[in-house]
Amino acid sequence: MSEPPKLAESLLRRLIGGRDADAVAGDLRETLEARGGGRLWYWGQALSCLAVRFSLYRRSLPGIGTDFSRALRRIRRDPGYALTAMLCLALALGVNTTLFSFLDSLYFRRLPVPEADRIVRIERQEGHFCTWASFASVRDEFRTVQAAAVMFFFDSIEVGRSGFNADIEGVSSNYSQVLRLKAAMGTWFAPGAESDSEPSMVISYRLWKTRFGGEPDVLGKRLRILNRAFHISGVSSPEFNSSLPPLMADAWVPVTFRSRGARPNLVARMEPGATLDSVKAEAAVISARLRAADPQDQELAKPAVVMPQVGFNSTSRYSFYAPALTMLSMVSGIVLLIACVNVANLLLSRAAVRQREIAIRQSLGAGRWRLFRETLAEGLVLAAGGLVLGMLFGYATGQALEWLLPSLPMALFRGLQFDINWRVALFLAGAGALCAVLFSLPPAFANSRGGLNPAMKGSDVRNSRQREIYSVVQVALSLALLVASGLLVRALGRVQRIDPGFATDRRFYVNFSGRSEFDEKTTPQLYSGLLQRVKEIPGVEDATLSWEIFPNTGFAWSAPTCSPQPSQVRANSVEANYFDLMRIPIVSGRGFVHDAGVQQVILNQTLARKWWPGEDPVGKPIWMGSCEETKGQPGLVVGVARDAKYQSLDEDPTPLFYLWRLQDRGSYLSLIVHTAGDPRQWMKPVLDLAAREGGTLRTYDSDTIDSAIARSLWEVKWQASLLGAVGLLAILLAAVGVYGVVACSVAQRTREIGVRMALGALPLDVQWMVLARGLRITAMGIAIGLLLSAFAVRFLRGFLYGMSPFDPIAFASAGLAWIVIAILASWYPARRATRVDPMTALNYE
Amino acid sequence: MPAIYLGEFEQIVLLAVLRLGEKAYGVPIRAEIENRAGRKVTVGALYATLDRLEAKGLVHSWFADATAQRGGRSKRYFKLLPAGVEALSGSKKVFDRMWEGLHV
Numbered sequence: 048m049s050e051p052p053k054l055a056e057s058l059l060r061r062l063i064g065g066r067d068a069d070a071v072a073g074d075l076r077e078t079l080e081a082r083g084g085g086r087l088w089y090w091g092q093a094l095s096c097l098a099v100r101f102s103l104y105r106r107s108l109p110g111i112g113t114d115f116s117r118a119l120r121r122i123r124r125d126p127g128y129a130l131t132a133m134l135c136l137a138l139a140l141g142v143n144t145t146l147f148s149f150l151d152s153l154y155f156r157r158l159p160v161p162e163a164d165r166i167v168r169i170e171r172q173e174g175h176f177c178t179w180a181s182f183a184s185v186r187d188e189f190r191t192v193q194a195a196a197v198m199f200f201f202d203s204i205e206v207g208r209s210g211f212n213a214d215i216e217g218v219s220s221n222y223s224q225v226l227r228l229k230a231a232m233g234t235w236f237a238p239g240a241e242s243d244s245e246p247s248m249v250i251s252y253r254l255w256k257t258r259f260g261g262e263p264d265v266l267g268k269r270l271r272i273l274n275r276a277f278h279i280s281g282v283s284s285p286e287f288n289s290s291l292p293p294l295m296a297d298a299w300v301p302v303t304f305r306s307r308g309a310r311p312n313l314v315a316r317m318e319p320g321a322t323l324d325s326v327k328a329e330a331a332v333i334s335a336r337l338r339a340a341d342p343q344d345q346e347l348a349k350p351a352v353v354m355p356q357v358g359f360n361s362t363s364r365y366s367f368y369a370p371a372l373t374m375l376s377m378v379s380g381i382v383l384l385i386a387c388v389n390v391a392n393l394l395l396s397r398a399a400v401r402q403r404e405i406a407i408r409q410s411l412g413a414g415r416w417r418l419f420r421e422t423l424a425e426g427l428v429l430a431a432g433g434l435v436l437g438m439l440f441g442y443a444t445g446q447a448l449e450w451l452l453p454s455l456p457m458a459l460f461r462g463l464q465f466d467i468n469w470r471v472a473l474f475l476a477g478a479g480a481l482c483a484v485l486f487s488l489p490p491a492f493a494n495s496r497g498g499l500n501p502a503m504k505g506s507d508v509r510n511s512r513q514r515e516i517y518s519v520v521q522v523a524l525s526l527a528l529l530v531a532s533g534l535l536v537r538a539l540g541r542v543q544r545i546d547p548g549f550a551t552d553r554r555f556y557v558n559f560s561g562r563s564e565f566d567e568k569t570t571p572q573l574y575s576g577l578l579q580r581v582k583e584i585p586g587v588e589d590a591t592l593s594w595e596i597f598p599n600t601g602f603a604w605s606a607p608t609c610s611p612q613p614s615q616v617r618a619n620s621v622e623a624n625y626f627d628l629m630r631i632p633i634v635s636g637r638g639f640v641h642d643a644g645v646q647q648v649i650l651n652q653t654l655a656r657k658w659w660p661g662e663d664p665v666g667k668p669i670w671m672g673s674c675e676e677t678k679g680q681p682g683l684v685v686g687v688a689r690d691a692k693y694q695s696l697d698e699d700p701t702p703l704f705y706l707w708r709l710q711d712r713g714s715y716l717s718l719i720v721h722t723a724g725d726p727r728q729w730m731k732p733v734l735d736l737a738a739r740e741g742g743t744l745r746t747y748d749s750d751t752i753d754s755a756i757a758r759s760l761w762e763v764k765w766q767a768s769l770l771g772a773v774g775l776l777a778i779l780l781a782a783v784g785v786y787g788v789v790a791c792s793v794a795q796r797t798r799e800i801g802v803r804m805a806l807g808a809l810p811l812d813v814q815w816m817v818l819a820r821g822l823r824i825t826a827m828g829i830a831i832g833l834l835l836s837a838f839a840v841r842f843l844r845g846f847l848y849g850m851s852p853f854d855p856i857a858f859a860s861a862g863l864a865w866i867v868i869a870i871l872a873s874w875y876p877a878r879r880a881t882r883v884d885p886m887t888a889l890n891y892e
Numbered sequence: 893m894p895a896i897y898l899g900e901f902e903q904i905v906l907l908a909v910l911r912l913g914e915k916a917y918g919v920p921i922r923a924e925i926e927n928r929a930g931r932k933v934t935v936g937a938l939y940a941t942l943d944r945l946e947a948k949g950l951v952h953s954w955f956a957d958a959t960a961q962r963g964g965r966s967k968r969y970f971k972l973l974p975a976g977v978e979a980l981s982g983s984k985k986v987f988d989r990m991w992e993g994l995h996v
Contacts, residue, residue, distance in 0.1 A: 066955045070965070070966060074967075078922070091934070092936070096934075099939070099940040
C-alpha cells in the first residue's frame with residue numbers, strides 16, 4: 048500500500064482548497080493505490096492541477112476580450128472624451144517621439160556600412176590617440192584592427208573663380224577600404240593617394256545634387272582645398288554622411304599633415320576574431336610605445352580609449368551636449384506627466400459619472416478585480432490611440448525640424464535624422480504603456496473602491512478632491528516650464544540689447560580667400576585696388592578691410608617685454624579707416640599712418656590695462672612673437688581703441704590688439720562696406736566687381752553685420768523657442784485640465800446651483816462661485832509651482848548668459864499669465880452654470 | 893448548426909461522461925479516455941476541461957459524501973445536461989455531413 052507524498056497533498060489542499068481539492072486528492076490517491084505506487088507520477092499530476100489553476104490564462108485572460116470590447120463600446124458612446132484624451136496624449140507623446148529620435152540619432156546609430164558592429168574608435172580620454180606624423184607606424188603596428196585616420200575641418204572649396212564653405216573630412220587613403228564604402232559614382236581613393244601630385248577627392252551625394260546639379264560629368268572636375276588642387280574621382284553613396292554621424296561631410300580628401308599639432312581621430316575595423324578587449328590590450332601597448340618615443344607630449348600621457356562606434360560617441364563630446372539634452376529630456380518628461388494627469392482626470396470624472404452604474408454592478412456581484420481590469424483596458428485603448436496619433440505628430444515635427452535645423456550654424460545639426468526606427472517605436476510603446484498604467488490606476492482604484500452608500504447617493508467627495516489635487520500638480524508643473532522659458536526669453540532680450548561696441552547697421556562684409564595664390568607683394572595691392580574701386584560705387588559711403596569679422600577671432604603671439612615665451616592674444620589685422628567705419632573710437636594716441644619703419648600696434652582698453660596698468664601705453668615697445676623671432680625689433684604701441692565684443696555678445700572684456708594690414712602678412716581678409724541704405728542692395732554690385740577686378744582673390748561668403756550678430760545668438764534663440772513651444776504645450780494641456788475639473792464640478796452641482804438660483808442667488812454669485820473654484824486650484828498650483836521653479840531654475844544658470852535665474856519679472860509674469868489662463872478656462876463653465884434652469888436642475892436625474 | 897462549438901478534447905470528455913453514466917467521476921473518466929482514445933490525460937487538464945464545460949452549462953457536478961475508501965476523500969461526480977447532449981449531437985452531425993460520400 049503506497050501513501051501519496053504528504054507535501055504534494057497539502058499543497059493541493061492549500062492552493063486549490065475546498066471540496067475541489069478534496070475530490071482531486073481522492074482521485075489521485077485512488078489511482079495511486081490502483082497503480083501500486085509512483086511518487087514521481089503523483090507529483091506530476093498534482094503539479095499539472097496547480098499549473099492549470101495558476102496559469103496566466105485562467106487568472107486573467109478569460110474575459111479580456113470582453114474588457115476591451117466594453118472599453119471600445121464606452122469610447123464609441125462618448126467619442127468626445129476619448130478624442131480629448133487621445134489628443135492630449137498624442138501631443139505629449141509626439142514631443143517625446145521627436146526628442147527620442149533626436150537622442151537616437153545622436154547616441155545610438157551605427158554607421159551605415161557593412162558589419163558596422165565591428166567598427167571602433169580609438170582615442171584617448173579627452174584627446175587623440177596619435178599624431179598624423181605617427182599615424183602610418185601606428186596603422187602598421189595594429190594587428191587586431193585596420194585603422195584609418197580622419198580629421199574634420201571646415202574650409203572653402205574653390206571651383207574656378209568662386210568658392211563656398213564646406214565641411215570636409217581629411218582622411219588617410221585606406222578610409223574607404225576600412226569602412227567598406229561604396230561610391231554612387233566613380234571610385235574612392237586608391238592606397239597611397241595622399242602623396243599623389245594631384246590627389247583625387249570624393250564629394251558627398253548631397254553636394255553633388257546641390258552644387259553640381261547631379262551632372263554625371265562632375266567626375267574629373269578640378270577643385271582647390273587647403274591650397275592644393277584635387278580632382279573629383281567619385282560621389283559617395285547617399286546614406287553615408289561621415290565617419291561620425293550626425294556630422295555631415297561635403298567632401299573627403301586623402302591627406303596627411305606634417306605639423307606636430309595636427310592629430311587625427313582613428314576609426315578602425317576589427318579584424319576577424321578580434322574582440323573589443325583584445326583591441327584595448329593592443330592599443331594600450333602601442334600607446335605605451337608612443338609615450339616612450341615622445342615623453343614631452345602631454346596628450347599622449349592620457350589613457351587610451353577604445354569604444355564601439357555607436358552614435359556621436361566620444362569622451363569629450365558627451366559632456367558638451369549633456370546639459371542641453373538633459374534639460375530637453377526633463378522638459379518633455381514633464382509634458383508627458385502633465386498629459387497623463389490630464390487623462391487620469393478625464394477618466395476620474397468619467398468614473399464619477401459612472402458611479403451609479405458601478406455601484407449597481409458591484410451590488411450585483413461584480414468583483415473589484417473585474418472593474419479594475421475594465422478601467423485598465425479603457426486606459427490601454429486610449430493610450431494605443433494616443434500612441435498612433437503621437438507617432439504621426441512626432442514624425443511631422445521631426446520632418447519639420449529636419450528641414451529647419453540645417454539653417455543653424457553648426458555642422459552637428461545638419462545631418463540629424465528624425466526618422467522613426469524600431470528603437471524609437473519601442474521606446475514610445477514603453478512610454479505609452481507606462482502612461483496607460485499611470486493614468487488608469489487612480490480611476491481604476493476609484494472604480495473598484497467599495498462603499499456603495501455614498502455612490503448610490505451620488506456624491507463622492509474623495510474623487511473630486513483627488514481631481515483637484517491633480518489639477519494643482521499640473522498647474523505647478525506647467526508654471527515651472529513657463530518660468531523657465533520666460534527666463535530664456537528674458538536672457539535673449541538682455542543679450543540682444545548688449546552693445547557690441549561697434550556699428551552694425553547698413554554694413555555688410557564679403558569674405559575673400561586669397562590663400563590660393565598668395566603673393567606677399569601683389570596680394571596686398573590687389574586688396575588696395577579693390578577697396579578703392581568699391582568706394583567709388585555710388586551709394587557706398589565707405590569701405591574697409593579686416594582680418595576677422597564678428598564672431599570669429601584670430602590670435603597672435605605677443606608680449607610687453609622681450610621674452611622667450613610670448614602669450615597668445617586675440618588679434619585683428621585691419622585697414623587704417625577700420626576704426627572710423629566701425630565707429631570704434633581711438634581713446635588715446637592715434638590710428639595707423641603711412642610712415643612705417645616700425646610696426647604699429649593699437650591695443651584695446653583691456654589689453655592696455657592688463658599689460659600697462661595705470662600707465663599710458665602709447666609709445667611703449669611691444670614684441671610680436673618671441674624675442675628670437677623678432678630679432679629684438681619691437682613694434683610700437685601707437686594708440687588705444689575702445690573695447691568691443693569680438694566673439695559673443697555676452698563675453699567679458701577681452702584683451703585684443705590691432706595691426707595694420709599693410710604691415711601684417713595676413714592674406715585672408717574681409718571687405719566691410721558701409722552703404723547709404725539697405726546693405727543687401729549693394730551686395731551684388733560689390734560681388735560682381737570683386738569677380739571682375741579681384742584678380743586671384745576669391746569670394747566665398749557674404750552677409751550683413753546685423754545678421755552675423757543675430758546668428759551668434761542662435762543657441763539661446765533655439766533654446767528659448769524649443770522650451771517656449773514645449774512650455775506652451777504644457778500650459779495648453781494644464782488649461783484643459785483646469786477646464787475639465789471646473790466643468791465637471793458644475794455638472795455635478797447642477798442641482799445645487801438650481802436650488803441656489805431658485806432661492807434667489809444672482810447669476811453673478813453663481814459665476815463667482817464657479818470661477819472661485821478654478822482660481823483656488825490655480826492659486827495653489829501657482830504657489831507650489833513658484834516654489835518648484837525656484838528650486839528648478841538653478842539648473843538653467845548655464846543657459847542664461849550670466850543673468851540671475853531668480854529674475855522677479857520672469858516669475859511674476861508666469862504667475863500672472865496662469866491667473867489669466869485660469870479665468871479663461873473657468874469662464875465657459877461659469878457662464879453655463881448661470882444658464883441652469885432651476886426647474887430642470889431640480890428634476891435633474 | 894450547433895450553437896456551441898466543442899473542441900476535440902471537450903467532445904472526448906463529454907462522451908466519456910456520457911458512457912460512464914452514474915459512475916462518472918475523475919478516476920473512471922480518465923481511465924475511459926485512456927482505454928478508448930488511447931490518450932494519457934493529466935488530472936489538471938481533465939478538471940480544467942470539466943470546469944469549463946460546467947461553466948458553459950453542458951455538464952453538472954456534485955460532491956458525493958465521503959466514504960472510507962481512498963483516504964476518506966469525497967468524489968466529484970459529473971453528468972451531462974441536455975445542452976451537453978445537444979452540443980455533442982450537433983458536433984456529430986457536422987462531422988457526419990462533412991464525411992458524407994467520402995471514402996478514405
